[in-house]
Amino acid sequence: MPYIIGIDIGGTKTSISLGSSQGKILAKEVFATGSLKTTLSQAKGVIRAFLSRYDKGLKRTKGIGISCAGPLDLKKGILYNPPNMPTWRNVPLKKIFAQSFNLPVALDNDANAAALAEKLFGAGKKVDNLFYYTVSTGIGGGLILNGEIYHGASFDAGEIGHTVIMPGGPKCGCGKRGCLEALASGTAIARMAREKAAKNSPILRLAGKRKDIDAGHVACAAEAGDRLAREIYARAAFYLAISVTNVIQVLNPEMIVIGGGVSKTGPLLFKPLIKSVRAFAWKRPYRSCKILPAKLKDKVGDLGAISLILKKS
Numbered sequence: 147m148p149y150i151i152g153i154d155i156g157g158t159k160t161s162i163s164l165g166s167s168q169g170k171i172l173a174k175e176v177f178a179t180g181s182l183k184t185t186l187s188q189a190k191g192v193i194r195a196f197l198s199r200y201d202k203g204l205k206r207t208k209g210i211g212i213s214c215a216g217p218l219d220l221k222k223g224i225l226y227n228p229p230n231m232p233t234w235r236n237v238p239l240k241k242i243f244a245q246s247f248n249l250p251v252a253l254d255n256d257a258n259a260a261a262l263a264e265k266l267f268g269a270g271k272k273v274d275n276l277f278y279y280t281v282s283t284g285i286g287g288g289l290i291l292n293g294e295i296y297h298g299a300s301f302d303a304g305e306i307g308h309t310v311i312m313p314g315g316p317k318c319g320c321g322k323r324g325c326l327e328a329l330a331s332g333t334a335i336a337r338m339a340r341e342k343a344a345k346n347s348p349i350l351r352l353a354g355k356r357k358d359i360d361a362g363h364v365a366c367a368a369e370a371g372d373r374l375a376r377e378i379y380a381r382a383a384f385y386l387a388i389s390v391t392n393v394i395q396v397l398n399p400e401m402i403v404i405g406g407g408v409s410k411t412g413p414l415l416f417k418p419l420i421k422s423v424r425a426f427a428w429k430r431p432y433r434s435c436k437i438l439p440a441k442l443k444d445k446v447g448d449l450g451a452i453s454l455i456l457k458k459s
């Protein structure tokens with residue numbers, strides 16, 4: 147059974163895993179993402195320990211997959227300047243790990259990697275064409291066409307969070323206004339609640355202070371039946387439905403998979419979402435597209451990185 151090393155670099159945590167080509171994770175270690183130098187040396191140390199335990203002669207290890215938030219130059223294998231990681235500037239990640247371990251290295255952004263993992267091991271196992279959304283603090287996306295990640299002309303394909311849904315709408319982290327991310331992400335849900343919660347609102351009771359309200363408090367209040375919290379979720383679902391409808395009309399995909407923290411609320415998001423998509427989309431492409439929650443949950447980061455080595459060459 148071939149092995150694959152996965153490196154999932156996040157803004158706060160880095161996870162190193164050793165998995166099989168069937169998507170089984172055999173070993174995993176997580177540590178805080180620190181300065182570039184410390185993180186790289188920690189990552190290399192963990193990989194060395196994994197290899198000496200499982201595959202000392204490197205006969206069975208197929209390669210190293212790296213997934214991280216961008217911006218990336220996939221051709222050159224470089225991570226440019228991720229926000230919140232100030233010491234990480236123009237890092238030739240692909241070269242660094244290829245030279246250290248003499249193994250093939252593949253690099254991609256975390257949403258694309260997650261999309262591929264859902265296609266290979268998760269909700270999309272049986273289909274070749276799907277669009278994956280991750281709805282959490284921000285909104286990311288990945289497009290799988292004919293079983294492969296579609297990158298586009300400048301590697302920016304799938305950046306669904308920054309499609310404009312409401313011209314002139316709320317300001318987005320990217321600098322534009324009315325992006326999907328500014329309307330339907332966890333950050334947007336929290337902002338709507340901070341603006342609208344009355345003094346005696348259960349949302350405010352759960353959070354303690356208005357400034358501490360997050361999407362989790364809104365979800366809890368909604369599940370307990372609070373009207374405002376339910377309306378806020380339905381509002382986010384409505385904007386997400388506009389986006390999902392547009393994807394369905396453009397790509398006529400077999401499946402839309404929705405993951406990320408906000409999707410964990412289940413029917414609270416999916417019920418109003420599917421209702422609106424059914425109303426907005428043409429019947430035929432709507433009927434041929436399954437809209438499903440992501441399946442890999444907390445494993446998606448590790449399996450995403452591992453998937454990158456399993457992609458078609």
Ligand SMILES: [Zn+2]
Pocket residue numbers: 307308318319320321322325327
């Ligand atoms: Zn934006």
